[in-house]
Amino acid sequence: MATDKAHSAISRFKDMMSKVIVGNQETIRLALVAFLTEGHILIEDVPGVGKTLLARTFARCLGLEFRRIQFTPDLLPSDITGINVFNPKTLEFEFKPGPVFCDVLLADEINRATPRTQSSLLECMQEKQVTIDGVTHLLSPHFTVLATQNPIELQGTFPLPEAQMDRFLMRIHLGYPDEEGEKQILERFEQGSEIDPGPPLTQGEVAGLKERVKQVYLSDDLRSYISSICRLTRSLDAVELGASPRATLSLALASKAHAFVEGRDFVLPDDVKALAVPVLAHRLVISQDSFIRGINAQDIVLQVLDDITVPIGDMAR
Secondary structure, three states: OHHHHHHHHHHEEEEEEEOOOOOOOHHHHHHHHHHOOOOOEEEEOOOOOOOOHHHHHHHHHHOOOOEEEEEOOOOOOOOHEEEEEEEOOOOEEEEEEEOHHHHHHHOOHHHOOHHHHHHHHHHHHHOOOEEEOEEEEOOOOOOEEEEEEEEOOOOOOOOOOHHHHHOOOOEEEOOOOHHHHHHHHHHHHHHHOOOOOOOOOHHHHHHHHHHHOOOEEEHHHHHHHHHHHHHHOOOOOOEEEOOHEEEEEEEEHHHHHHHOOOOOOEOOOHHHHHHHHHHHHHHEEEEEEHHOOOOOHHHHHHHHHHHOOOOOOOOOO
């Protein structure tokens, strides 16, 4: 895909999303960065701020198949991945695929399912496949999980284990709209009709954008910078579990996608800084002492960015 066509497709996507989602331009950009990096997103926010609308509109604007699973304590792994069912006519078992066989999956209130059910997504998220009764079934090459959870209400929930948190490329927040944004929401609600964002991107455009991201240049100095950030999180007294090597790779790949979305074919330190918190903070396990003193993972990541020397030099090819 030519550069002009790629950036035109990105602009069209942002415009379509903005027709439906009021404000939250930064969130829309981060969601696109995660998708182009083939990563998954954890949307953590209070009820009623548009998490489901964001996921549905996101899939619609990209021209991808969307499915939703409402996670509940009685949900079983087979309700997600699928199950082999015996067919009395053929006297054989037939595989009935679950809702994970789509492009964009909304795992709504993921922390309300039991750990056993949550773990059914681990293979899906990491390898884009499902193994049932020894048979492996491939998922869509665009398979993306957008999971939501309410950080306030903890009754009847099961916290996501570190292994699953590490599989989310980034954690994002929507937040409340400002005064003008809330007025726009009221006006759109009064109109009653569903807003049409316009014709979605084609499959060729989506595949082309992903391919172009892989061609973005990341200098050796920035590789060392990213590595230093992640390695420092592992040696801090305030952190019990630091960023994993998967986190290092995620930050590097996401930085390339961020640079591309910003219109560049090379990564700058500002790209890394812009993504450090959403990519790293949810992966850190802070110590009990830090928790008692009111220090959170975001504060630690920001402090790490202040402590690491930013490389200065030519970042382009």
